[in-house]
Amino acid sequence: MDNIIAVIWKTVLLALAAPLVSGVIRKIKNNLRMRKGPTIFQPYLDARKLFLKDEVVSNNASWIFYAAPVIVFASSVCALTMILAAGKAPLMNDGLAILIAALFVLGLGRFFLALAGLDAGSSFGGMGSSREMFISSFAEPAAFIAVFVLCMGGGDGFRISNVLAGFALSMVALAETSRIPVDNRETHLELTMVHEAMVLEYSGRSLALIELASHIKQMAFFTLITFFFIAPAALCPAWPQFAVKIAVIALVFALVEISVAKMRLFRVVDFLTFSFFVALIATIAAGLGL
Numbered sequence: 001m002d003n004i005i006a007v008i009w010k011t012v013l014l015a016l017a018a019p020l021v022s023g024v025i026r027k028i029k030n031n032l033r034m035r036k037g038p039t040i041f042q043p044y045l046d047a048r049k050l051f052l053k054d055e056v057v058s059n060n061a062s063w064i065f066y067a068a069p070v071i072v073f074a075s076s077v078c079a080l081t082m083i084l085a086a087g088k089a090p091l092m093n094d095g096l097a098i099l100i101a102a103l104f105v106l107g108l109g110r111f112f113l114a115l116a117g118l119d120a121g122s123s124f125g126g127m128g129s130s131r132e133m134f135i136s137s138f139a140e141p142a143a144f145i146a147v148f149v150l151c152m153g154g155g156d157g158f159r160i161s162n163v164l165a166g167f168a169l170s171m172v173a174l175a176e177t178s179r180i181p182v183d184n185r186e187t188h189l190e191l192t193m194v195h196e197a198m199v200l201e202y203s204g205r206s207l208a209l210i211e212l213a214s215h216i217k218q219m220a221f222f223t224l225i226t227f228f229f230i231a232p233a234a235l236c237p238a239w240p241q242f243a244v245k246i247a248v249i250a251l252v253f254a255l256v257e258i259s260v261a262k263m264r265l266f267r268v269v270d271f272l273t274f275s276f277f278v279a280l281i282a283t284i285a286a287g288l289g290l
Helices: 002-032 042-051 063-086 091-119 123-152 160-176 204-226 239-259 267-287
Strands: none
Touching: 002 042, 002 063, 002 204, 002 239, 042 204, 063 091, 063 204, 091 123, 091 204, 123 160, 123 267, 160 204, 160 239, 160 267, 204 239
């Protein structure tokens, strides 16, 4: 019972901090580009503004359009909770099952968001949904293998297999969180946008929920990546260490985003296929006990 309560309040804490991480990444990028940029608390201000606005809904929208934001938000929170719970369980037994289930829960949210993109009858929504499913079909296999490698090593800190699998999962996280070089959420160019195309029809409270869900999903991936570099069991009493790891991951993601250009959509296949093969090599290394 104590473990359940601990996981719940940590989930609440990380969910509240998730928009701040996105704000920090944006601030680092702007500073490196010699720009002032918005405050690190801008995601909170954006969410507050959206919650206060009315919604405009297409006449073609069905119940899926209304339900999708709630499902996407709930799936992100649930996945974050499951990842934290996995850190308190033996990874090769219960932990593996919980982490695999967490990836499926994130996939459920993506599925409903893609349905909502099609539901409004917008050509942009359909384009974004098809691109999202196309990218996820290459990203998910690498994520599943990386998690399996983590569990083979029992989350035992710095191992070659863990580092390789963590690298593969980081590449997947760039795709799953709609970041450069896979996607660019700062633009609305028809030829390049993926995630933004799916949510163009949303406004007001629904858009706020979707944006908050994306911040929490990013925090879930960042938390999972930390498992590859520190033992999950050490996470609970070591919050300062965990915060430093999250800050380092945020810095690395910001550096990647300002160092590379966005890829053409079909080059994303090469990017994610490479992450898949890195995860496979990590599996071999784990099998050799490295």
